[in-house]
Amino acid sequence: MKITVIGTGYVGLVSGICFAKLGHQVVCVDKDYSKINGLKQEIIPIFEPNLKELLLSVKSDKKISFTTDLNQALQGSQAVFIAVGTPQGEDGSADLSYVLGAAQEIAQYSQSFKVIVTKSTVPANTGAKIREIVAKINPQLDFAIVSNPEFLREGSAIEDFMNPDRVIIGVEDEKAKKIMAEIYQDFADNKILYTDIITAELIKYASNSFLATKISFINEMADLCEKTGGDIKLLSSGLGLDSRIGNKFLNPGPGFGGSCFPKDILAILNIASENGVKLSLIDAVIKSNKLRQEKMTARILNAFDGVYKNKKIALLGLAFKGNTDDIRYSPAIKIASNLAKKSLQIFAHDPEAIANAKKELAQFNNIRYFDNAYEATEDADLIVIATEWKNFSELDLIKIKTISKAKKIVDLRNIIDATAARMAGFEYIGIGQK
Numbered sequence: 001m002k003i004t005v006i007g008t009g010y011v012g013l014v015s016g017i018c019f020a021k022l023g024h025q026v027v028c029v030d031k032d033y034s035k036i037n038g039l040k041q042e043i044i045p046i047f048e049p050n051l052k053e054l055l056l057s058v059k060s061d062k063k064i065s066f067t068t069d070l071n072q073a074l075q076g077s078q079a080v081f082i083a084v085g086t087p088q089g090e091d092g093s094a095d096l097s098y099v100l101g102a103a104q105e106i107a108q109y110s111q112s113f114k115v116i117v118t119k120s121t122v123p124a125n126t127g128a129k130i131r132e133i134v135a136k137i138n139p140q141l142d143f144a145i146v147s148n149p150e151f152l153r154e155g156s157a158i159e160d161f162m163n164p165d166r167v168i169i170g171v172e173d174e175k176a177k178k179i180m181a182e183i184y185q186d187f188a189d190n191k192i193l194y195t196d197i198i199t200a201e202l203i204k205y206a207s208n209s210f211l212a213t214k215i216s217f218i219n220e221m222a223d224l225c226e227k228t229g230g231d232i233k234l235l236s237s238g239l240g241l242d243s244r245i246g247n248k249f250l251n252p253g254p255g256f257g258g259s260c261f262p263k264d265i266l267a268i269l270n271i272a273s274e275n276g277v278k279l280s281l282i283d284a285v286i287k288s289n290k291l292r293q294e295k296m297t298a299r300i301l302n303a304f305d306g307v308y309k310n311k312k313i314a315l316l317g318l319a320f321k322g323n324t325d326d327i328r329y330s331p332a333i334k335i336a337s338n339l340a341k342k343s344l345q346i347f348a349h350d351p352e353a354i355a356n357a358k359k360e361l362a363q364f365n366n367i368r369y370f371d372n373a374y375e376a377t378e379d380a381d382l383i384v385i386a387t388e389w390k391n392f393s394e395l396d397l398i399k400i401k402t403i404s405k406a407k408k409i410v411d412l413r414n415i416i417d418a419t420a421a422r423m424a425g426f427e428y429i430g431i432g433q434k
């Protein structure tokens with residue numbers, strides 16, 4: 001089937017390339033000429049493992065093309081996916097201007113039946129708004145609205161797309177339902193849940209809110225372990241063995257970040273308050289996560305027993321999580337900026353996020369960047385792990401002990417083996433451990 005995808009950001013690009021891998025004929029559209037030109041030359045504007053290889057494969061099969069011309073891209077396509085950004089508005093609500101702008105253009109250029117699908121994360125009732133806009137601009141057009149939210153995690157987006165726990169399709173039109181079923185025909189029937197449009201829109205926000213709540217919950221349990229002498233790793237395992245709870249998203253850390261959870265929990269609060277509903281639990285999660293980053297900063301400062309001015313910290317990790325160069329709402333960035341403001345010297349390293357971090361932290365001249373984790377530790381008084389990159393768990397601690405003057409490791413992700421760190425001669429401070 002011919003599919004048009006509007007937006008070549010994270011969601012649009014991964015979805016477009018994956019749809020092409022499923023055998024569909026995909027046209028990806030973006031207003032940004034340089035992005036489209038780059039993609040024509042196989043230049044991927046984001047960091048996502050294996051995406052380039054997949055692009056090369058679908059390009060050689062002639063299953064994907066890139067254009068800035070939406071009119072041309074819509075010719076002959078039955079389904080058009082809107083995958084543009086919904087940035088956070090000033091009041092925390094999702095800014096729908098790109099989504100509704102795309103809907104207007106679809107209406108202007110479409111001449112035959114179209115299934116207009118939102119992949120972007122949009123508040124409840126956005127489908128109805130799109131329907132209104134399209135019907136007003138092009139009253140003759142035969143079309144249907146569908147909500148098909150994405151559940152892709154940065155760093156494992158291809159796996160999440162190709163092997164999803166579920167595909168949610170909010171659809172209220174039989175012809176559109178058949179088209180969506182054809183698009184996702186490679187997935188088992190029990191992976192697909194058909195709902196009405198508003199429920200599909202809400203499922204996306206509810207999922208991210210629930211996951212964010214799970215993380216805040218385990219972070220607070222880690223605090224409790226520290227005070228009582230419990231062990232958070234064992235506590236997480238004990239909780240996760242209950243299939244009603246599940247063992248994922250129970251790793252404590254410096255708080256959740258990224259472009260989705262922080263934005264989406266504010267947006268769901270906004271949707272709720274517009275509808276006169278109080279989500280006190282979500283309110284608490286927002287507060288808990290904010291406090292978490294301050295607490296983790298205090299933990300690092302405490303490692304110097306109160307005398308921290310001009311001390312040198314090797315900060316390993318800047319991205320909001322491992323396997324990405326994304327630093328949006330990254331707890332590591334917040335902690336770096338907190339420490340820099342307190343006049344500590346920071347020697348920062350991240351496998352992929354240095355370029356982005358340099359821009360974000362440009363105002364600080366007490367942060368230096370290192371391409372190599374070992375070099376970052378050499379002149380440091382303390383080593384801090386802030387992002388769960390796998391290679392940080394594999395660092396040669398004996399080597400670090402010989403080249404670095406640091407005596408302590410503060411591991412905000414619990415990814416270093418505490419016994420190995422102590423055997424190497426470090427004092428090890430993890431999360432939620434004795």
Ligand code: UGA
Pocket residue numbers: 121150151152153154155208211215248249250251252253254255256257258259260261320321322
């Ligand atoms: C999240 C969701 O997991 C995706 O399902 C969703 O599609 C996406 O948002 C979106 O709305 O587009 P993502 O932001 O890529 O994906 O990142 P996650 O892997 O969910 O991690 C979010 C944050 O939680 C990170 O800062 C991570 O370090 C933290 N986290 C995660 C923990 O602190 N502990 C955990 O156990 C898991």
